Amino acid sequence: MQRYKIIIAYDGFEYSGWQVQPGVKTIQGELEKCFHRLTGETVKVHGSGRTDQGVHAAGQVAHVDLPPHLPKGKIIQAANSLLPSAIRLMKVDAVKAAFHARRDAVSKEYRYFIWNAAVLPPCLCRYRTHAYRPLDVAAMQKAAALLTGRHDFSAFTANPKRIVESAVRNLSVLTVRRRGREVVIAARSEGFLYRMVRSLAGFLIRVGQGDLPPAEAKKILSRKLRTAVVPTAPPQGLFLWRVDY
Amino acid sequence: MQRYKIIIAYDGFEYSGWQVQPGVKTIQGELEKCFHRLTGETVKVHGSGRTDQGVHAAGQVAHVDLPPHLPKGKIIQAANSLLPSAIRLMKVDAVKAAFHARRDAVSKEYRYFIWNAAVLPPCLCRYRTHAYRPLDVAAMQKAAALLTGRHDFSAFTANPKRIVESAVRNLSVLTVRRRGREVVIAARSEGFLYRMVRSLAGFLIRVGQGDLPPAEAKKILSRKLRTAVVPTAPPQGLFLWRVDY
Numbered sequence: 080m081q082r083y084k085i086i087i088a089y090d091g092f093e094y095s096g097w098q099v100q101p102g103v104k105t106i107q108g109e110l111e112k113c114f115h116r117l118t119g120e121t122v123k124v125h126g127s128g129r130t131d132q133g134v135h136a137a138g139q140v141a142h143v144d145l146p147p148h149l150p151k152g153k154i155i156q157a158a159n160s161l162l163p164s165a166i167r168l169m170k171v172d173a174v175k176a177a178f179h180a181r182r183d184a185v186s187k188e189y190r191y192f193i194w195n196a197a198v199l200p201p202c203l204c205r206y207r208t209h210a211y212r213p214l215d216v217a218a219m220q221k222a223a224a225l226l227t228g229r230h231d232f233s234a235f236t237a238n239p240k241r242i243v244e245s246a247v248r249n250l251s252v253l254t255v256r257r258r259g260r261e262v263v264i265a266a267r268s269e270g271f272l273y274r275m276v277r278s279l280a281g282f283l284i285r286v287g288q289g290d291l292p293p294a295e296a297k298k299i300l301s302r303k304l305r306t307a308v309v310p311t312a313p314p315q316g317l318f319l320w321r322v323d324y
Numbered sequence: 325m326q327r328y329k330i331i332i333a334y335d336g337f338e339y340s341g342w343q344v345q346p347g348v349k350t351i352q353g354e355l356e357k358c359f360h361r362l363t364g365e366t367v368k369v370h371g372s373g374r375t376d377q378g379v380h381a382a383g384q385v386a387h388v389d390l391p392p393h394l395p396k397g398k399i400i401q402a403a404n405s406l407l408p409s410a411i412r413l414m415k416v417d418a419v420k421a422a423f424h425a426r427r428d429a430v431s432k433e434y435r436y437f438i439w440n441a442a443v444l445p446p447c448l449c450r451y452r453t454h455a456y457r458p459l460d461v462a463a464m465q466k467a468a469a470l471l472t473g474r475h476d477f478s479a480f481t482a483n484p485k486r487i488v489e490s491a492v493r494n495l496s497v498l499t500v501r502r503r504g505r506e507v508v509i510a511a512r513s514e515g516f517l518y519r520m521v522r523s524l525a526g527f528l529i530r531v532g533q534g535d536l537p538p539a540e541a542k543k544i545l546s547r548k549l550r551t552a553v554v555p556t557a558p559p560q561g562l563f564l565w566r567v568d569y
Contacts, residue, residue, distance in 0.1 A: 090446040135447060155443070164449035198400070201335040202380060202451050204409035 080144040082178055083154070084324075085124075086170040087139045092205040092315065093165065097129040097139070106130070106166060110141070113161045117154075118146055127180045127187065127322045131274070133314035135206065137190075138169070138321040142180040180322075186251065187271065188320040191264040191280040191312065195257075207261070208280075208316030214262050214287030219255040221293035222286045223264075226279065226300070227253045233303040235282070237274035237311050246272060246303070255283060262287070265320070274311055281310035325389040327423055328399070329569075331415040332384045337450040337560065338410065342374040342384070351375070351411060355386070358406045362399075363391055372425045372432065372567045376519070378559035380451065382435075383414070383566040387425040425567075431496065432516065433565040436509040436525040436557065440502075452506070453525075453561030459507050459532030464500040466538035467531045468509070471524065471545070472498045478548040480527070482519035482556050491517060491548070500528060507532070510565070523550075525557035 087110070095103040099111065107124050114122035126141040145154070154171045162168070192207050194200075199209040226235075233239055233246040252267035264283060266276050282299070285291045291308065299308060332355070340348040344356065352369050359367035371386045390399070399416045407413070439445075439452040440459045471480075478484055478491040497512035509528060511521050527544070530536045536553065544553060 088446050090449065137445075159443060164444065165446045167443050167446050169443060198404060198412050198414060199409065200382075201333050201410045201412050204335065206447050 080176075081147045081149075082142055082144050082174050082176050083151075084172045084174045084178060084180065085141050085143060085168055087136060087141060088167050088169050089136050089139065090165040090205065091130060091133050091135045094132070096132045096134070097126055106136075106139075107141075109163060109166055110143075113158050114143060114145065116161055117157055118149065120146065125180050127184045128319075130317075130319050131314055134317045134319065135315075136319040139319050140180050140184070140322040140324075142174065142178055144176075183324050184322050186267055186269050186323045188252070188265060188267040188323075189271070189276040190318045190320045191266070191276060192316045192318065193262040193264070193280075193284065194260060195262050196260040205315055208284075208313050210262070210284055210288065212288050214257075214284070215289060216255055216257045216262060216287065218289070218293050219262070219264075219283045219287040222283055222291075222296040223253040223255050225293065225296035226250060230300050231303050232272055232275055232300070234299045234305050234309060235275050235278040236272035236305065237278060239305055241273040248272065248275070253279065255287075277312045277314065277317060278305075278309050280312035280316065282308075284312060285310065325421075326392045326394075327387055327389050327419050327421050328396075329417045329419045329423060329425065330386050330388060330413055332381060332386060333412050333414050334381050334384065335410040335450065336375060336378050336380045339377070341377045341379070342371055351381075351384075352386075354408060354411055355388075358403050359388060359390065361406055362402055363394065365391065370425050372429045373564075375562075375564050376559055379562045379564065380560075381564040384564050385425050385429070385567040385569075387419065387423055428569050429567050431512055431514050431568045433497070433510060433512040433568075434516070434521040435563050435565045436511070436521060437561045437563070438507040438509070438525075438529065439505060440507050441505040450560055453529075453558050455507070455529055455533065457533050459502075459529070460534060461500055461502045461507060461532065463534070463538050464507070464509075464528045464532040467528055467536075467541040468498040468500050470538065470541035471495060475545050476548050477517055477520055477545070479544045479550050479554060480520050480523040481517035481550065482523060484550055486518040493517065493520070498524065500532075519556055522557045522559065522562060523554050525561065526555035527553075529557060530555065 097106045099108045110124045155168045158168045194207040195214045229249045250268050254265045342351045344353045355369045400413045403413045444454040474494045499510045
C-alpha cells in the first residue's frame with residue numbers, strides 16, 4: 080500500500096460534520112465510499128480532526144492508504160468524478176508510511192467569515208454569518224490581542240466536560256480584519272478545544288457590536304468558566320482553512 | 325394601494341425557477357407567500373420576466389401593490405425576516421401606479437460565470453459552471469464581437485417554437501473577460517429569446533475550448549437554425565444581473 084496525504088475542501092452545509100456516523104451523510108463517509116468505489120477495497124480516511132455539522136473546509140488534511148497500482152496523477156481526477164460536488168480533493172501527495180494526519184499536525188488555522196451589512200446576499204447564506212449592525216473592528220482587534228497567546232481557554236469551549244487534561248492552549252494567531260462588507264477572524268493554534276473558534280467568534284462579534292468592552296476578554300479568561308456572556312457563533316461562517324505539518 | 329418596485333436577489337439552485345407553479349417551490353411563489361403573511365391579503369408579484377430552474381439573480385425586478393399603511397422603511401426588513409435566506413429583497417422604492425416591471429423594462433443584463441481551473445471549489449459548485457480546460461478568452465472575445473448587435477438569433481434559442489413574431493434581437497453588449505480563474509460573460513439586450521444567454525454561453529465556451537473557430541459565429545447566425553453545434557450551458561452559472569428602466 081502507498082500512503083497519501085490529501086487536501087480536501089468541502090461545503091459542510093448539508094453534511095453532519097466530518098466524522099462517519101451511521102444513518103447520516105458525513106464528509107469522511109463520502110470520502111471512504113469514494114475510495115471504496117475507486118479501489119474495490121475498504122479504505123479508512125484519517126482526518127487531521129473533526130469538523131462540526133455545517134462547518135466548511137478549504138484545507139482539511141487526511142491520510143489514506145491506497146493500492147500502489149493506482150497512478151498518483153489520476154487519483155484527484157478519479158476521486159473528484161465520484162465525489163459529490165460539495166467535496167473536492169484539492170491535492171494528493173505520496174508520503175512516507177509513518178505520516179499521520181492527526182498526530183503530525185503542528186498547527187491548524189480556522190477562518191470565521193462575517194457578512195456585516197444590512198442584507199446577506201443569498202448566494203453567501205450558506206457560507207457567512209450575518210451581522211447587520213456595523214461591527215467595530217478596532218474594538219474586536221483589541222479583544223483579540225488580549226486573547227492571543229498561552230491561556231486557559233475553559234471559558235471558550237462549548238462543553239467543559241470534553242476537556243482532556245488541560246484547557247491551556249497556545250493561540251498563536253487571533254486576528255480580525257475588514258475586507259469591505261466582510262469581517263474575517265483568523266485563529267491559529269497547535270490545538271483547539273471543542274467549539275473554541277466559534278466561541279471566540281461569538282465573543283468577538285459581541286465586542287464588535289458594542290455589547291461588551293474589549294477588556295472583558297481578560298476577565299472572562301481569568302474566570303475559567305463558560306458563561307452566557309460568550310455565545311457560540313453559528314457554524315456556517317467557519318472554515319478549517321489549513322493544517323500545517 | 326401603493327405600488328412598489330422591488331429589487332430581488334436569489335439563489336435559484338433549489339427552486340423550480342421564478343414562475344409560480346403548483347406543487348413546487350418557486351421564487352415568485354415564496355415572495356407571494358411572504359407578502360400574504362405580511363399584509364393578510366393576496367398579493368401578486370409581477371416580475372420583469374421569468375428565470376429558469378437553477379438560475380440565480382443579483383437584480384431581478386418586480387412590482388407589487390401593498391396596503392399604504394405599511395411603512396416603506398420596514399418592508400425590506402419585515403419581508404427578509406419572513407423569506408427563506410436564499411431569497412432577499414435588496415431594495416424597495418415607491419413608484420407610480422402605472423409602473424410595470426415587465427412592460428417598462430428597457431434592457432436586461434445577464435452574467436454567466438465560468439470557473440476555469442482543474443477543480444471547482446465546493447462552495448462555488450451551485451454558482452459557477454466548471455470548465456477545466458484552459459479557455460482562450462481572446463477567441464471568445466472575437467466570437468462575442470461577431471454576435472454583438474442586431475441579428476436573427478434563431479440559432480441561439482433552445483426552443484424555436486417559442487419564438488413570437490421575430491427572433492431578431494439587438495444584443496447591445498456581449499463581452500467576455502477573465503478575472504483570475506474566472507471567466508465572465510456579460511450579455512445585455514432589450515429582450516432575450518428562450519435560453520438565449522445559456523446558448524450564447526454554451527457556444528462561447530466551445531470556442532474558448534478550441535472546438536470551434538470564432539468565425540463560426542457568423543455562419544451559425546446566418547443559418548438561423550438551432551443545431552447541436554450550440555449546446556445550452558448549465559443553469560447554475562447564470563445570473564440575472566440587472567434590469568434597467
